[in-house]
Amino acid sequence: MADEQTASILNQAVLMRTLMTAAQGERLAATLREAYPVFRTAVLNDTIDRLMDAWNGLPYADKDNAATTPDNIAWLHYYTPTEDWLVTRRFFDVRDCKVLCKPMFYAAKTGGLRYAEVAYGHFMLDDIKARNARLDIYWTPKPVNDALRDL
Secondary structure, eight states: OHHHHHHHHHHHHHHHHHHSOHHHHHHHHHHHHHSOHHHHHHHHHHHHHHHHHHHHHSOBOOGGGOOOOTTSEEOEEEEOSSEEEEEEEESOEEETTEEESOOEEEEEEEESSTTTSEEEEEEEHHHHHHTTOEEOTTOOOEEHHHHHHHO
């Protein structure tokens, strides 16, 4: 039981490190180091719980359902000042403290005129992070159409 719990915690840490840019992870860690213990525990638990719930809801992409329609759920959200990625499917998993396969998502990408310039496609996580996109740790999963209106 203790080994399973430890493995789960380690997998969560690997997942958070994989999904966040190094700079975002460092800022989160710095904030938590400077915070009071009660706040630190509450924020960390909330962040982990939100991310794990979204990750567990995020479906695997498969050959039977390769296309994303606007009605699908945006489980994760990455953003820069000019672009957003609404992630609806994933092509990788984290098990035994390892990222299995190359991290890639199927997502709706917006830029400029949010609702008018939506492109669906496959996006490598490294490419998204290379644009200094941050993972929205306060994101609430919602249908893509609703998310596009709320951006």
